[in-house]
Amino acid sequence: MSENISELKVFRDPFELPVGQLLHLRFGPLSVYLGHFYQEWRVSWTTTNDYMDNSFSLKAPFVGEIPAELMSMVRYTYSRPCNHFLKITPVLGDRPFVAKPTKPLMVLPGETVQVFMSIPLFVRIETEDPYHLLEDIPVLQSPRTWFGDSTVQGEICYSTKIKAVLNEPELINRPYRAISQLAIENRSQRALHVERIKVPAPFLSLFQGDNGLFYTSIMNFVCDLDGTIRNVEIEDQEEKFADKVLISGPRQFVKDKNLLNPLNYLFGQI
Amino acid sequence: MNAYITSLLGTELALKVAAVFLVLISFFILSRLLSLIIRFFFKEGGNRQKQLVWRKISKYTLFALAVVIVLQILGADMNVILGAAGVLSIAVGFAAQTSVSNLISGLFLMFERPFVIGDVIEVSGVRGEVLTIDLLSMRIRTMENTLVRVPNETVMKTQVVNYSHFPIRRHDIVFSVSYTVGLNDIKSLLLNLVEHNPYCLEEPEPLFLVQKVGEYFLEIKFGVWGETKNFLLLQSTFAEQMREAFIQHKIALPQRHVHVEQRNLE
Known part of the structure; x- marks a missing residue:
């Protein structure tokens, strides 16, 4: 082994x-x-x-x-x-993953922070000529959790088990997981309170670095000056991943941008 | 024989019969075509309930229209027919009060949509999956795979519980333990079970509540969240896990202790 x-x-x-x-x-x-x-x-x-x-x-x-x-x-x-x-x-999972920082984060006004999360992969077994998808197997049967404003509105997600961190090296390199990066930019006048982060895995692509590690598309999240939340933007253009190889594309394409909202946040006063 | 047919075809009656036949065929084709269009249109959204309602509305409207046209072709006086229909409807209305009530309730149900086809509901003590919602009644398939027909009027009049409406549900377990059991121990034991049960959701957080302090017991309510579609599995597996964990950790169940004192009266 x-x-x-x-x-x-x-x-x-x-x-x-x-x-x-x-x-x-x-x-x-x-x-x-x-x-x-x-x-x-x-x-x-x-x-x-x-x-x-x-x-x-x-x-x-x-x-x-x-x-x-x-x-x-x-x-x-x-x-x-x-x-x-x-x-x-x-491949990336068939549902979004939810990661939590060890303690809730307060993104201060005018700051942009990078948050790194580690999400377990799925494995797809396919035959060629003729093409057939044989299996789509989760490497880990992740526990399920609820991500939403209330018990009435939200969606079922997987829980990552591994905490979200601010420095990538803090994540232990695990072969069966992908590292996901989210940039949170707070342009508003108030601190942004982040308790949980949703990684919209079905909408992301999977890349592999020269070191063999897996990475997802990068996500950018902006909280505007007036406090309105812009939905997440996904970066998976090839030029952004020039040093990486595309392993698999997204499972789904974005129809409703609200599905991508990655934060369960509250505005906190500092 | 040929001469007879030729003379018959030439008559006005034969023409009327042919026209009626043509109208019926046309309306039949139109009805099927409309049904296909509705099916195709609602297939995109996957809404079986709306599909059913619009198919029924189109079918009955076309049927009524066909009857009126056929009567006109046959030379019936529409004023007389409408008058007779008015009188008849009063008579039929009295005779078929229940059916009319069911019909109106059915229309309300179709537009109010407290549940849709495929939902698991409980109505009048019957619990099961909704198979159809028709104009007069709805059909429910119970958990034991029996078919129950419930009149729409009953559904409108009574309380209906929809178990499928929200994607997640809370499973509440109420049990009692002895005073000697540490509450923190039992709470952490139950939370550990939640962590290891694949049907339990991590969030919303489980509920742990001491809801009654009894004479010789504490009554605890523990609520754990799960996906609605896996609810029965959650109920069953969690009960099994709890039983095993309680035996393994020797959780004392409440027992009434009666002290009997024997005195020597001499």
């Missing part, structure tokens, strides 16, 4: 798995077994939900047997012998 993050670059290319061979991927708490059989792919997976688990390994071919006690085993069948190639791609 390795914790060498640079090995994560292996996801950039498709894998070849001839008939009769198995593949085993260990990606943090997630364990995936893939089997290529005549006219079928077999996918089994399980997750320990141990969010401290930083292990990473990919064995293809894997010699051994698929453990019987896995959470799921699905057989994907074809009418003819299927292509040997498949792609395993890390």
Whole structure:
């Protein structure tokens, strides 16, 4: 088992798995077994939900047997012998994530702060020629939480478990997570009280740095001079990520900008 | 035979029959076309309830229009028919008070929309998923997979509980413990269970309330939030977890202690 993050670059290319061979991927708490059989792919997976688990390994071919006690085993069948190639791609979650700072933040008037959060990834298993999405698996079964003004209005999100921080190095490099950056600019005359931050994962792209770590699109949030909140703007233009490789695009495209509002905030008087 | 048919086709009656036939066919096609358009239009928004209402409205309106046109073709005097219909409607109104009441209630329900198709509701002691909302009655599929028809009038008159309206719900558990149990211990135990139950939401925060100080027990209310769609799973799994945790941590349940003193009367 390795914790060498640079090995994560292996996801950039498709894998070849001839008939009769198995593949085993260990990606943090997630364990995936893939089997290529005549006219079928077999996918089994399980997750320990141990969010401290930083292990990473990919064995293809894997010699051994698929453990019987896995959470799921699905057989994907074809009418003819299927292509040997498949792609395993890390993607961002299907719901937003909510992160909390250790204690609520007060963004002072005229200040711009960068907040960094760490969100767990999903893994997508796809075949090529013909294209089929076989699985879309969460690496970690994150607890769910509610993000909204009241119990009547809001949305169900995942909780990140790991606190939001102001300095990126404070986040421990975990291979199965992506680092998400939010810039909060407070142009108003009052301090901005930030208790929780929503990362709108389905609307963000996923990039990989040269070091192997994953990053999401950057988010910018502006509180205007008159105190009105502008919705978050997502930066995922290629020039902003020149030193990174795009791994997967957003799951959804923004139709309603209100869905992106990342803060559960109150104005505080300092 | 041929001569007979030819003479019949030439008659006014044959023309009228053909016209009636043509009108009925046209209205039937129009009704199907309109139904398809409504289905397509509301498919985008995924609103089955609105789709159902507009389909019914269009169907009955076209039907009424077709009847009027057919009667006109057949040469019926509309004034006489309308007069007769007025008298008839009074008679039918008396005879079918309940149906009319259900019909009006149905229209109110369709526009007020206290619930929609697919919601889980409780009405008149029946709890289940709403399958249809028709003009006279609604159909509910109970948890035991039985079909219950509830007249719309009943729905309008009684209290309806909609369990699906909001995306999250609170599950309240009321239980009693002995005075000897530390409240902080029990609170942290329950919060730990919430953290490990996949159907519990982290936020809104769970409610922990001592709601009654009894003679020999404390009554506690613990409320935990979960997604509405997983509510039954939350109820079941949390109860199981609580039972196991209480046994494991030897949480004393309240017992009445009676001290019997035996005195020697001699």
